[in-house]
Amino acid sequence: QVQLQESGPGLVKPSETLSLTCTVSGGSINSQYWSWMRQAPGKGLEWIGYIYYSGSTNYNPSLKSRVTLSVDTAKNQFFLKMNAMTAADTAVYFCARGGYSASDYWGQGALVTVAS
Amino acid sequence: DIQMTQSPSSLSASVGDRVTITCRASQSVIDYLHWYQQTPGKAPKLLIFAASSLQGGVPPRFSGSGSGTDFTLTINSLQPEDFGTYYCQQTHSIPLTFGQGTRLEIQ
Numbered sequence: 001q002v003q004l005q006e007s008g009p010g011l012v013k014p015s016e017t018l019s020l021t022c023t024v025s026g027g028s029i030n031s032q033y034w035s036w037m038r039q040a041p042g043k044g045l046e047w048i049g050y051i052y053y054s055g056s057t058n059y060n061p062s063l064k065s066r067v068t069l070s071v072d073t074a075k076n077q078f079f080l081k082m083n084a085m086t087a088a089d090t091a092v093y094f095c096a097r098g099g100y101s102a103s104d105y106w107g108q109g110a111l112v113t114v115a116s
Numbered sequence: 117d118i119q120m121t122q123s124p125s126s127l128s129a130s131v132g133d134r135v136t137i138t139c140r141a142s143q144s145v146i147d148y149l150h151w152y153q154q155t156p157g158k159a160p161k162l163l164i165f166a167a168s169s170l171q172g173g174v175p176p177r178f179s180g181s182g183s184g185t186d187f188t189l190t191i192n193s194l195q196p197e198d199f200g201t202y203y204c205q206q207t208h209s210i211p212l213t214f215g216q217g218t219r220l221e222i223q
Binding site: 035044045046047050058060061062094096098099100102103104106107108109 | 148171203211
């Protein structure tokens with residue numbers, strides 16, 4: 001059974017960079033697409049971007065200038081970096097398996113609060 | 117961007133009812149349309165992929181239909197555990213987009 005787990009700081013200061021890690025267990029990161037989504041409190045889901053195990057990426061144009069996705073196949077992990085964080089970026093961040101297809105496995109989510 | 121519009125935004129139904137949720141895309145997504153259920157504090161759970169294919173482990177009371185711009189999620193014989201918010205998602209075009217969600221309350 002594939003499992004995903006997000007990890008990273010729960011609190012980020014305005015203007016700083018968020019770094020999140022998604023660790024995949026129970027399956028290989030190879031030959032798959034991996035996504036990041038987020039959900040602001042009480043709001044709907046927003047797609048951030050996806051990365052193929054080889055490193056190719058696709059980003060939401062609304063966030064593209066601030067987001068970088070990367071992958072470490074040796075560690076079975078992929079990563080999200082988002083810079084210039086503001087209060088509007090406060091959300092639960094989810095990692096998931098899937099890209100241009102449905103996302104079938106999701107992490108439990110990591111709440112990130114942007115505050116000084 | 118492809119806009120996904122779900123209706124209704126919320127509904128209340130009783131155990132045993134048949135429930136239908138619709139999702140309309142602002143342009144054709146062919147069958148790159150998927151349905152998720154999310155309960156409070158949890159990650160979304162994939163129910164239906166490619167418009168009409170049932171994800172493994174999902175009860176057969178869930179079904180999906182449609183193609184192009186109009187899609188439907190149907191829940192037959194509603195069960196108490198079916199409460200939550202349902203989202204459609206298109207993966208035809210970048211940016212991938214979700215509907216605004218349909219909140220289902222069990223009476």
